Amino acid sequence: MDKMTIKDIELKGKKVIMRVDFNVPMKDGVITNDKRIKAALPTIKHALNEGAKVILLSHLGRPKGEPKPEFSLKPVAERLAELLGQEVKFVPEVVGDEVKKAVDELKEGEVLVLENTRYMKGETKNDPELAKQWAELADIHVNDAFGTAHRAHASNVGIAQYIPSVAGFLMEKEIKFLSKATANPEKPYVVILGGAKVSDKIGVITNLLEVADKILIGGAMMFTFLKALGKEIGSSKFEEDKVDLAKELLEKANEKGVELVLPVDAVIAQKLEAGVEKKVVKIEDGIEDGWMGLDIGPESIELFKSKLAGAKTVVWNGPMGVFEIDDFATGTKEVANMVAEITDEGAITIIGGGDSAAAIEKFGLERKVSHVSTGGGASLEFLEGKELPGIASIASKKKINKRKYILAGNWKMNKTNLEAAEFISKLTAKIGKEKKFEVVIAPTFLALEKAVDLTASTNINVAAQNMHFEDKGAFTGEVSADMLKSLGVNYVILGHSERRNIFGETDEIINKKIKKALEKDLTPIFCIGEKLEEREKDLTFNVIEKQVKEGLYGIEKEDVKKIVIAYEPVWAIGTGKVATPEQAEEVHAYIRKLLSEMFDEDVAESVTILYGGSVKPENYFGLFTKPNIDGGLVGGASLKESFIDLADIMRTIIV
Known part of the structure; x- marks a missing residue:
């Protein structure tokens, strides 16, 4: 199975919102068959044993968007407590302050049941606002309700638009066996x-x-x-x-x-x-x-x-x-x-x-x-x-294909030579032998030679943060492609938003740099992205199209395949903000479609497209599991050991 499961993620201390199927038969408020509750126990117990704080969502019957006592999940919570042999907290609300308070008070290894999801009209309509309210309660979404997998509801599909969704054990078993009958x-x-x-x-x-x-x-x-x-x-x-x-x-x-x-x-x-x-x-x-x-x-x-x-x-x-x-x-x-x-x-x-x-x-x-x-x-x-929408929304594992997966760290104007050497030593010890994906680090110009020396016997690649498009000349403060090649550098970041917005680089200049890098056998990491006001004016795709077309102007399709594109929404760089996985995936998919139109499908499927913009371990799982996101161009998190955590996440996802 190529879907991520609850076994693939670290749960310790995480808030896990889990969609289960507790739609059990009841008579006069008494459960007449608890089979569905028992079916969810392995996933719930695993999460609790791993130290997660578990929030359970389920529907019961058809209350049609209105609170009705006969459809309350309170008896289900009581029966679950008996089956688990521990207290199960229950909130007679679906969203709101009381729910937030109960979630905030949850301790590791504790479980909370929220009221019937179908008390809310937005549940069956997959209302994004309702889904967002649930998503904000947790770090991870676990979908273990196969019985609703053919329905796009807020509690199974909607939440997955905001936080990563993985399969529970029951869902995993269903997919595994039914796939044996269809594939x-x-x-x-x-x-x-x-x-x-x-x-x-x-x-x-x-x-x-x-x-x-x-x-x-x-x-x-x-x-x-x-x-x-x-x-x-x-x-x-x-x-x-x-x-x-x-x-x-x-x-x-x-x-x-x-x-x-x-x-x-x-x-x-x-x-x-x-x-x-x-x-x-x-x-x-x-x-x-x-x-x-x-x-x-x-x-x-x-x-x-x-x-x-x-x-x-x-x-x-x-x-x-x-x-x-x-x-x-x-x-x-x-x-x-x-x-x-x-x-x-x-x-x-x-x-x-x-x-x-x-x-x-x-x-x-x-x-x-x-x-x-x-x-x-x-x-x-x-x-x-x-x-099935409830399965499609679950994060998929990445398979090795014609595109490279890359974790790149842009150190910007940080770390002295000594600090760079100390940090590279940590990286080589932990991720220096990585084979599933490429690791690229981009230190300052002064630390490039040292970085190349220290990574020489490892699988870590070194990138420069910029270069000039001329081979040599009176260009004070610049470096050429030949200078970088002589050091052993094999990647170069071009068109970063800070080069565009602070130093005034144009699409024309970036195009010249990309062509020069390709000529000198350097791999360009070509950065593109929109500003906040451009996104707010719904101009994201216009900006991306202009930057891609002008940046790749005059480049043959076989050379385009050698380029790495990095989508970096300017509004998310160094701001702490981050595009949601869906927002990032939408732009990445658009870039790939654009490449297909400009060149052909083979080019579109060959080009690695990275996401950059406040990437960190807390949000990277949801981003990297998207089908068109091939890795990250990381800023602040690449300066710390959290860069190693990002590598660990990629290693888990790639099969």
């Missing part, structure tokens, strides 16, 4: 689909026709397919407007070489009630009017069993009949037994949540299969191949 499943791969409506499963069937070997159809949805084949189905439930679609799916399965198996007999009755007269009929003989199919029959059970033989991956979503009534539960029960048996034979078996999860639990077989999903709708959409 290169072990063959033979058999899917069992049931339930009432073909319309609920259209996307699933269409997607699975690309990967499955066999699809077994049961439940009420089988009658829409049988109707499409011209069979007499009596008064059985079917979707008249989906008959043509069922024909198309049957034809597509035939074209794809996927065996789509329908029942050959059915259990029928005249009423959907317990104790009524029932009988078994063959599908070929037809079902007479007034009778309806309510379960698959014994021959179909045997047929399905034969089709499952030898399967290595099995996904089951939807019951075979009205399993809630024992008279019509045999087909579902037997399929459950089949799935359990084939698990014993070494197959990976996945139950897709919802009614099929309830069925496997009813028959006491949930521990006999590989995985029972906690999300009915979410698992269906995952199997359809859709990108």
